[in-house]
Amino acid sequence: MTNPKSLRLHFWSTFFVGLMVLLAVVIVRRFTMGLGAVSNLSDQMPWGLWIGFDLLCGVSLGAGGFAVTAVVYIFHLDRYRPLARPAVLTAFLGYLIVIGALLVDLGRPWNIWHPLVFWNPHSVMFEVGWCVMLYTTVLFLEFLPLVLERFGYKKQMHFMHSYLTPGLVIAGVLLSTMHQSSLGTLYVIVPQKLHPLWYSPILPILFFISAITLGLAMTNVESFLALRGFGKKLEADLLRGVGRATAVMLMVYLVVRIEELIVRDALHYAFAFDKASWFFLAEIILGGIVPMVLLFMKRVRRNALALSGAQFLVVLGIIFNRMNVAVTAFQLGTGAEYKPHWMEFVVSMGMVAIGVYAFSLAVRYLPVYPEGPLAGAKPKDPFVELTH
Amino acid sequence: MSKYALLFDQSLCIGCGACEQACQSEHDQKPHKPTKLDHESYTWVESLSDGQYARHLCMSCEDPTCVSVCPVAALEKSSFGPVTWDAKKCMGCRYCMMACPFGIPTYEWYSTNPRVRKCDMCVHRVTRDLPTACASVCPTGATNFGEREAMLKEAKRRLAANPERYTGEIYGEKEAGGTSVLMLLSKPAEQSGLPDNVPQQDLPHLTWNVLEKLPQIIPVWGAFLGGMYWLGARKEAVAEAEKKERGGHND
Ligand code: SF4
Ligand code: SF4
Ligand code: SF4
Numbered sequence A: 001m002t003n004p005k006s007l008r009l010h011f012w013s014t015f016f017v018g019l020m021v022l023l024a025v026v027i028v029r030r031f032t033m034g035l036g037a038v039s040n041l042s043d044q045m046p047w048g049l050w051i052g053f054d055l056l057c058g059v060s061l062g063a064g065g066f067a068v069t070a071v072v073y074i075f076h077l078d079r080y081r082p083l084a085r086p087a088v089l090t091a092f093l094g095y096l097i098v099i100g101a102l103l104v105d106l107g108r109p110w111n112i113w114h115p116l117v118f119w120n121p122h123s124v125m126f127e128v129g130w131c132v133m134l135y136t137t138v139l140f141l142e143f144l145p146l147v148l149e150r151f152g153y154k155k156q157m158h159f160m161h162s163y164l165t166p167g168l169v170i171a172g173v174l175l176s177t178m179h180q181s182s183l184g185t186l187y188v189i190v191p192q193k194l195h196p197l198w199y200s201p202i203l204p205i206l207f208f209i210s211a212i213t214l215g216l217a218m219t220n221v222e223s224f225l226a227l228r229g230f231g232k233k234l235e236a237d238l239l240r241g242v243g244r245a246t247a248v249m250l251m252v253y254l255v256v257r258i259e260e261l262i263v264r265d266a267l268h269y270a271f272a273f274d275k276a277s278w279f280f281l282a283e284i285i286l287g288g289i290v291p292m293v294l295l296f297m298k299r300v301r302r303n304a305l306a307l308s309g310a311q312f313l314v315v316l317g318i319i320f321n322r323m324n325v326a327v328t329a330f331q332l333g334t335g336a337e338y339k340p341h342w343m344e345f346v347v348s349m350g351m352v353a354i355g356v357y358a359f360s361l362a363v364r365y366l367p368v369y370p371e372g373p374l375a376g377a378k379p380k381d382p383f384v385e386l387t388h
Numbered sequence B: 001m002s003k004y005a006l007l008f009d010q011s012l013c014i015g016c017g018a019c020e021q022a023c024q025s026e027h028d029q030k031p032h033k034p035t036k037l038d039h040e041s042y043t044w045v046e047s048l049s050d051g052q053y054a055r056h057l058c059m060s061c062e063d064p065t066c067v068s069v070c071p072v073a074a075l076e077k078s079s080f081g082p083v084t085w086d087a088k089k090c091m092g093c094r095y096c097m098m099a100c101p102f103g104i105p106t107y108e109w110y111s112t113n114p115r116v117r118k119c120d121m122c123v124h125r126v127t128r129d130l131p132t133a134c135a136s137v138c139p140t141g142a143t144n145f146g147e148r149e150a151m152l153k154e155a156k157r158r159l160a161a162n163p164e165r166y167t168g169e170i171y172g173e174k175e176a177g178g179t180s181v182l183m184l185l186s187k188p189a190e191q192s193g194l195p196d197n198v199p200q201q202d203l204p205h206l207t208w209n210v211l212e213k214l215p216q217i218i219p220v221w222g223a224f225l226g227g228m229y230w231l232g233a234r235k236e237a238v239a240e241a242e243k244k245e246r247g248g249h250n251d
Helices: A004-033 A049-061 A064-074 A078-105 A124-150 A154-185 A203-230 A236-263 A267-271 A275-296 A298-302 A304-334 A342-365 A382-387 B018-026 B065-069 B095-099 B133-137 B148-161 B204-211 B214-250
Strands: B004-009 B044-047 B053-056 B075-077 B083-085 B143-147 B181-184
Touching: A004 A342, A049 A078, A049 A154, A049 A203, A049 A304, A049 A342, A064 A078, A064 A124, A064 A154, A064 A203, A064 B214, A078 A124, A078 A203, A078 A236, A078 A342, A124 A154, A124 B204, A154 A203, A154 B204, A154 B214, A203 A236, A203 A304, A203 A342, A236 A267, A236 A275, A236 A298, A236 A304, A267 A275, A275 A298, A275 A304, A298 A304, B004 B148, B018 B044, B018 B133, B065 B075, B065 B095, B065 B204, B133 B143, B143 B148, B148 B181
Parallel strands: B004 B181
Antiparallel strands: B004 B143, B044 B053, B075 B083
């Protein structure tokens, strides 16, 4: 009974249950005493961890959904088909969680549907709201075939696959192009409030490219976790291909990012060796250049563990970028004081935990992977599995 | 109705606080001495280190950033000056607060149905042809209310008459593309607790420059994606047909 595996499982389930209880307490507090009672948000810092992590990172993490489906269904790179369903699932869950987090963050969440009726086309947030609503619907429809297949509605599933999927995928790419970039556009209107290392008139382009990079990297990280949790076989050659694509996207992103800083004559801030400069260098070097170089190395791509590690760095690097835009750069630009309250962390972590839990349920009971539902599979030790 | 503005002359302000009190009673808030702008202080007379004063309030921008960013059009700029907030529409995203270049809107952080709070330039008085509450009580002529053109002229007249009293800058004439509050400063903005890095043009055009491109980019992008799909699908169909044919021979 006391073998290390069951202990570990025990630890995680206790952690999960504990987190859910805390989350429930925080949410009750939030809706009975107001935002101030559960957060360190203030008039000077109206957007904090929830917008930075749950909204900006959450949406970017879901970018794999449109990137991989586009590769498979529009560009007909059929061999990547096994990655499409997990990517769609992640994106669908990710967007549901973004909406969940918004319901906590918005001051008047019962009015969340207002952009449907009170229009302001000049507002980026209006556009983001519409796109997120529409795209979540698209993701739901892309996710539906899994459910249809599971319950034996073969005819309906084939109908969806052959007639709806191409249209849905194209709609998904268009909607994603708009709102992934628009999350960057949100900040274009505050040139004087963001530190110049992060403000850029081309933030929309930077956000779009980095979202695709992040989405690709996430497909690898997920496969790794699925291996760890369910002993699913890793599609090593596919992930190598994804690794190459990530390296190229990351390179494009870094070139655009640095070039733009040079054009704006802002690169010297990177070498001031103050807080801004250290955060920037960490983001660009540890979360950008290092994983890019690693991913370009054949030796790294051949070793599934090293490959997944490099991809994980990419994910961390871009998450760090979003947090820097939303929190660090805004604080440096305005002098606002802010450290997220622990209850803010509870909400953000709770949302991630719910996502991971929902993902594992889906993987267990729905045909997410070509092997079919993984309910019976045993978890493997990836560190043994991958290094031989 | 013509376009109105407030003119604040820093050199004349004695820090009596009459404007703060009038503002609070006009908006049914409990009387208090503000120490900053917050959800029950729409205006704040800040006492500066050298015995001078600075007044803070919503600048009622001509092309307000807050109005442009609000996803549900809860904020509105009226043709005659005030920028107002509609409780029925707001969903509490706080983008207005994040984006305002003057850091004006405040929030009811401890309310379960929170409101965005800020000076509304006494819109209910102005529509009845009354000056704002603050301007109507100011004993020294530091706060004045009138048509924007007239206020600007008055500011320039005061500036020309006593150039040594002022910095020479009319804060709000150009800031954020011009505002309906003009401040004739006797101390630089920075030292008066006002942001001195506000761009000299309106800010909404920055996002509009991006958004207005979408209707051009998206159809092209869509056509490209559709085209790629069709090309690939054709290739697959041809390959399939060939395979069938070959299969037929083998039989
Ligand atoms: S000062 Fe700020 S709140 Fe007031 S109108 Fe201008 S942008 Fe809006
Ligand atoms: S908080 Fe309310 S008024 Fe401000 S931008 Fe959001 S919806 Fe509009
Ligand atoms: S009422 Fe006039 S003099 Fe008194 S604090 Fe206000 S602006 Fe200054």
